[in-house]
Amino acid sequence: MTKEKPSVTAATRELLKHGVPFTHHLYQYEEKGGTAASSRELGVDEHSVIKTLVMETEVKSPLVVLMHGDRQVSTKQLARHLGVKTVAPCKPEVADRHSGYQVGGTSPFGTRKQMPVYMEQSILNLEKIYINGGKRGYLVGLHPSEIVRVLNPTLVHVAIEEV
Numbered sequence: 001m002t003k004e005k006p007s008v009t010a011a012t013r014e015l016l017k018h019g020v021p022f023t024h025h026l027y028q029y030e031e032k033g034g035t036a037a038s039s040r041e042l043g044v045d046e047h048s049v050i051k052t053l054v055m056e057t058e059v060k061s062p063l064v065v066l067m068h069g070d071r072q073v074s075t076k077q078l079a080r081h082l083g084v085k086t087v088a089p090c091k092p093e094v095a096d097r098h099s100g101y102q103v104g105g106t107s108p109f110g111t112r113k114q115m116p117v118y119m120e121q122s123i124l125n126l127e128k129i130y131i132n133g134g135k136r137g138y139l140v141g142l143h144p145s146e147i148v149r150v151l152n153p154t155l156v157h158v159a160i161e162e163v
Helices: 010-017 034-042 075-082 092-099 121-125 145-151
Strands: 023-026 049-057 062-068 071-073 087-089 117-120 129-135 138-142 154-156 159-161
Touching: 010 129, 010 138, 010 145, 023 129, 034 049, 034 129, 049 075, 049 092, 062 071, 062 092, 062 121, 075 087, 075 154, 117 121, 117 145, 121 145, 121 154
Parallel strands: 049 129, 062 117, 117 154
Antiparallel strands: 023 138, 049 062, 049 087, 071 159, 129 138
């Protein structure tokens, strides 16, 4: 864990604006390490580390999906829920443009473009979650109800176990 002071990001500004209590968690970012690396570095269960995924429909409409770190998104179930043909992850450069963040540092808070947010419902069962704070190597810890209060996500059941 690094000892440097967390920087102010669009995500933390959004959290402060809404009065969200949160904790700062800096760690050594690993390219392609994902939530396995961040949970290991922080000493927390990967299930409580939440991924922020920027996806799009077949007509290129962007959306954000919040998912447990140790689960994948069933894009078929999500597409069915949305009433569209397909949903797929955006290419990294497209995700960066939509969110205003670099992939690996994407937060659902303070995104450049307003996008609908879909959250795996079981995230609400957790006492505390760790979600990206707007830059690589930086997570914020907060109660999952704060996501509902600030982002008003649509709750979905689209998680599948990682193999």
